[in-house]
Amino acid sequence: MEEKKIRPQDKWNAAHGLVSVSYKLTKSIADDFSEACNKAGVSKKSQLEKMMLEFIRQQSEQNN
Numbered sequence: 001m002e003e004k005k006i007r008p009q010d011k012w013n014a015a016h017g018l019v020s021v022s023y024k025l026t027k028s029i030a031d032d033f034s035e036a037c038n039k040a041g042v043s044k045k046s047q048l049e050k051m052m053l054e055f056i057r058q059q060s061e062q063n064n
Contacts, residue, residue, distance in 0.1 A: 013019070037044050 033047075034044060037047050040047075
């Protein structure tokens with residue numbers, strides 16, 4: 001049986017704790033979000049991360 005090769009990129013991602021996440025959204029929401037991020041001059045990744053962290057913080061405060 002042949003051993004599965006690990007790509008250097010996958011090694012780097014694992015070492016830095018990065019994972020790929022996929023969500024299904026309606027096309028209109030995805031397009032509107034992309035357009036809003038472009039207008040604001042921010043990346044979709046950074047904006048999603050910001051919103052997720054804020055939501056986590058809010059939930060943590062509510063549950064304490």
